[in-house]
Amino acid sequence: MPWDFWLIFLFLAVLLPWRGQARLKTLLANPQVGRTQRLSLYSSTIVFQWILVAVVGWRVWVHGYTASELGLAIPGRMRIAFATVLGAALLATGQWLNLRRLGRFSNPRTAFFRALAQRIFPHSPIELLPYFALALTAGVCEEFLYRGFTMAALLRAGLPLWSVVLLSSILFGLAHLYQGRGGFVSTLVIGTVFGTARIAYDSLVPVMVWHAAVDLVAGIAGPRYLSEAPNPTSELEIQPRGH
16 A cells, blocks of 8 residues: 555544544533634634545545546446435434434433534524535545545455445544544444445445435534433433333
8 A cells, every 4th residue: 555545544543533532622621612613613624624635636646546446436327316315315314313312311421412512513594504515525525535535545455345344434433533432433333334335336426415414414403402401301201211
């Protein structure tokens, strides 16, 4: 594997997770995060991800990777279009139901997500459009990095297919380690599903749209269900049914 690819993997495995943890610590240290700070967070993340993709895209172009290897081709357009729409609908619905479920409980895990949601999710229509741009950016850029570049580089290096999916998913999970252990595990699982779909459809298009759909729903449903703690009465009603 080329030396510059090793540097990219080092960045994805170590420096990117560290950056996420540092930014989270800064966010949580602020009692409140205002509109200006959120918009700055959205814009800086968008710029950062596109610069990173541009650098990685330059290096894969230098090393002669094809669009097909990177998952940028669209073989069987009708099949991919159907999978894209159906998968996005199912994942978006699942994300919405999961956030609604989390909103019913009050425990250390949900308290952390509430604190995170209050700081990063849009609080007004003015913030919603930039957040949508961020969600679309994450869908395109992160899928290119983890299911495009990473899987292509590992496959060309001769690794078995199952290990390529697993390793790319681990790197994807590490990038979301700032969400805690649960966030790492859930992201690893989602990454495995996305990696498998990337192989099955031989294209990044479905997973790019799925990823963006999940993030878009988080920005809409997150503030609705995680902005306030549930009242004690509703918790008492819910807890007996869970045990």
